[in-house]
Amino acid sequence: MPDGVALRIIQRMMKNAVEVRDLHVVRGPHTVLEHLDVTIGGGVTGLLGPSGCGKSTLMRCLVGVQRIQGGTVEVFGLPAGSRPLRDRVGYVTQAVSVYKDLTVAENLHFFARVLGAGHDEVDRVVAAVDLGDHRDDVVGRLSGGQQSRASLAVALLDQPDLLVLDEPTVGLDPVLREDLWSLFHRLADAGVAVFVSSHVMDEAERCDRLLLMREGRILADGSPEQIKSAAGVDDVEAAFLALVRRAAA
Amino acid sequence: MNARITLAVAGRVLVQLRRDHRTLAMLLVLPCVLISLMWWMYDDANPLLFDRIGPALLAMFPVIVMFLVTSVTTLRERSSGTLERLLAMPMGKLDFLVGYAIAFGLVAAVQSVLAVAVSIGLLDLELAGPVWLLTVVAVVDAILGSALGLFVSAFAQTEFQAVQFMPAIVIPQLLLCGLLVPRDRLPDALNGLSDVLPLSYAVDAMQHLTTSTSTGQVWRDIAVVGAFAVAGLAFGAATLRRRTP
Numbered sequence: 001m002p003d004g005v006a007l008r009i010i011q012r013m014m015k016n017a018v019e020v021r022d023l024h025v026v027r028g029p030h031t032v033l034e035h036l037d038v039t040i041g042g043g044v045t046g047l048l049g050p051s052g053c054g055k056s057t058l059m060r061c062l063v064g065v066q067r068i069q070g071g072t073v074e075v076f077g078l079p080a081g082s083r084p085l086r087d088r089v090g091y092v093t094q095a096v097s098v099y100k101d102l103t104v105a106e107n108l109h110f111f112a113r114v115l116g117a118g119h120d121e122v123d124r125v126v127a128a129v130d131l132g133d134h135r136d137d138v139v140g141r142l143s144g145g146q147q148s149r150a151s152l153a154v155a156l157l158d159q160p161d162l163l164v165l166d167e168p169t170v171g172l173d174p175v176l177r178e179d180l181w182s183l184f185h186r187l188a189d190a191g192v193a194v195f196v197s198s199h200v201m202d203e204a205e206r207c208d209r210l211l212l213m214r215e216g217r218i219l220a221d222g223s224p225e226q227i228k229s230a231a232g233v234d235d236v237e238a239a240f241l242a243l244v245r246r247a248a249a
Numbered sequence: 250m251n252a253r254i255t256l257a258v259a260g261r262v263l264v265q266l267r268r269d270h271r272t273l274a275m276l277l278v279l280p281c282v283l284i285s286l287m288w289w290m291y292d293d294a295n296p297l298l299f300d301r302i303g304p305a306l307l308a309m310f311p312v313i314v315m316f317l318v319t320s321v322t323t324l325r326e327r328s329s330g331t332l333e334r335l336l337a338m339p340m341g342k343l344d345f346l347v348g349y350a351i352a353f354g355l356v357a358a359v360q361s362v363l364a365v366a367v368s369i370g371l372l373d374l375e376l377a378g379p380v381w382l383l384t385v386v387a388v389v390d391a392i393l394g395s396a397l398g399l400f401v402s403a404f405a406q407t408e409f410q411a412v413q414f415m416p417a418i419v420i421p422q423l424l425l426c427g428l429l430v431p432r433d434r435l436p437d438a439l440n441g442l443s444d445v446l447p448l449s450y451a452v453d454a455m456q457h458l459t460t461s462t463s464t465g466q467v468w469r470d471i472a473v474v475g476a477f478a479v480a481g482l483a484f485g486a487a488t489l490r491r492r493t494p
Contacts, residue, residue: 027494063337067492081491086339097330099261101268106261113257114338138268154334 016041017076017162017193018062024070025057025216032057033216035071040195044181044188046207047197048236054216055197056094059166062195063091075162087115090155090163094170096147097154100140104131104150107139108157117158125153128183130176145172152180156187163187165196169203181206204236212240219243250343258340258348259355262322266356276318277360280310281367288372303374304455305428307364307383311357311391312448316419319353319398320411327402332489342486350395350482357391358384378458382467386458389474390451396481403488422448427456447477 018040025033032054047055060066061073064081073080075089098107108122126135129149134142139150152168163184169177181203184194188208196207204210205224212220212227220227220243224236231239231246266273284306291299326332335345361384368374376383397418405411425435425443432443432453443449454470457463 065333065337065492067494081337083339086337089337091334091337093330093333095330097334099265099331100329101265102261106264110257110261111338113260114254114335114340116253116339 018080018195019074020058020061020071021073022071023058023061023068023073025054025061025066026069027057031216033061036216036218038211038218038221040193041209042188042191042193043208044184044194044196044206045209045211046204047195047211047213048201048204048240049199049213049219051199053213055199055213056166058213059091059164059195059197062162062164063089087158088161090157090160090165092148092152092155092163092165092168094166096139096144096151098139098147098151100147101138103136103138104142104153105135107150108153111154112157115158121157121159125156128156129153130179145176148172149176149180160192162193163195165194167197167199169198169200177203201235201237201240210236212236212243214240214244214247219247250341250347251339254340254344255348255351258345259351262349262352263355266352272318276314276356277363280306280314280360280364283310284364284368285372288368299372300375300459301456302428303368303372304459305426305452307361307368307387308390308448308451308455309423309426309428310364311361311387312394312397312422312451313415313419314360315353315357315391315394316398316401317412317415319349319395320402320405320414321398321408323349323399323402324405324408324411328407333493336489336491342489342491343482345489346399346482346485349399350392350478353395354388354392357394358388361387361391374459376459377462378464378467382464383455383458386451386454386467386471386474389471389478390448393447393451393474393478393481396478396485399485400481400488403485419448422446425449426452428452447474450474450477 016039020036020038023033023036047058049055057066061068062075062080075085078085104126105122108125109119112119112121126132129152131146131149131153134146139147148168148171155163169180184196188194207224210222210224210227211218228234228236228239231242233239233242284303287302287306288299365380365383369376401414401418402411405414425439425446426448432440432449435443450470450473454467457466
């Protein structure tokens with residue numbers, strides 16, 4: 001067995017894909033993350049919270065593009081953003097970060113070459129995000145939902161071990177959202193750690209594990225059922241409100 | 250640096266340009282039109298003047314055009330999130346910059362060949378030195394323009410601001426490069442200033458090629474312009490940050 005493959009298997013067996021310790025991030029005059037401790041393991045982990053609570057900043061820390069003021073972020077036991085991790089972590093920013101003047105296929109072929117992935121990968125990810133009919137369309141002429149799926153397809157290239165997805169389902173129709181959540185679960189079943197953010201509370205139910213975030217802190221951490229029963233309510237949105245009130249009291 | 254990734258960037262930039270017919274036409278046709286306009290202006294008044302100004306124009310256009318195109322496209326990469334995504338992938342900063350330099354260098358080579366062909370073929374510009382060397386100078390000029398554009402794009406937040414750097418960085422060089430007043434007839438202070446501006450060397454190289462068959466001086470000028478381009482790329486690499494606040 002080649003070393004790389006063995007390494008991947010060992011790392012997937014390790015409990016946590018991500019370990020964040022005492023993470024402190026200041027952006028301009030605002031403290032965005034305050035001494036945050038969090039771990040992310042296998043399965044689909046959802047990061048939920050209102051817009052501006054620090055979700056994107058935490059995700060940027062995991063892929064190593066955020067300047068941090070303190071603490072450590074480790075991914076598969078290595079410092080986040082270090083060279084061996086860069087083809088193992090798939091990342092989708094909130095913006096559609098593909099070239100709008102290129103076709104879906106041209107974008108994917110380009111990113112596949114950067115990652116050193118084979119060109120059959122392009123067909124695989126096009127099918128995964130269901131863009132087969134729009135493969136040769138220029139991204140700028142696609143609908144918003146199709147554009148964000150094109151951006152998601154890039155993150156799926158080269159079969160990453162950790163997927164960091166910043167609000168990948170914004171603006172998608174319910175059927176498509178359903179499809180994407182099934183895709184996330186299929187990937188998670190195959191051993192990929194999937195970390196998805198959302199500000200839509202009804203997506204929470206689809207996660208194996210939830211992190212509720214507000215003002216740079218984790219309010220709650222557990223399965224949707226655990227969080228609901230701890231708050232004594234039957235939906236996640238109500239749980240979020242109850243937890244905020246409890247914290248303020 | 251990684252050749253596969255560098256070439257991927259260069260190839261991608263070229264495909265984007267091919268898609269954008271209007272920009273491509275402007276890049277290739279506009280310099281020829283403007284040089285022809287200059288020739289026409291001087292045709293009755295002072296035909297000999299065109300022989301002095303033509304070479305300077307051939308040195309200037311690649312710098313101006315590539316400066317604008319590069320500063321705007323790099324800024325677009327920064328603001329669209331594609332740069333952040335690439336830097337989270339196994340891409341080195343130099344892969345990105347050199348990839349751009351290769352793509353725009355190739356466009357500049359085509360642009361220069363066309364401009365040189367028009368100048369010599371149609372407008373009777375006299376050239377003493379070899380034509381291929383004139384093209385080499387033009388390509389190095391274009392890389393200089395790209396390097397300067399990459400560098401300033403770090404200091405602009407919007408495309409609008411990026412365009413404003415053109416009067417700040419490029420026009421002073423145009424004024425002092427020997428196009429309007431030969432450099433040795435400038436006031437001493439300005440002559441000294443023109444000695445540290447890269448475009449002066451680019452224009453010197455072009456003018457030398459039109460008057461002399463010796464190439465030693467031209468290679469020295471090319472080396473100076475190339476050094477400025479490398480410095481620009483190095484500063485540009487320093488401004489590309491993997492981690493941003």
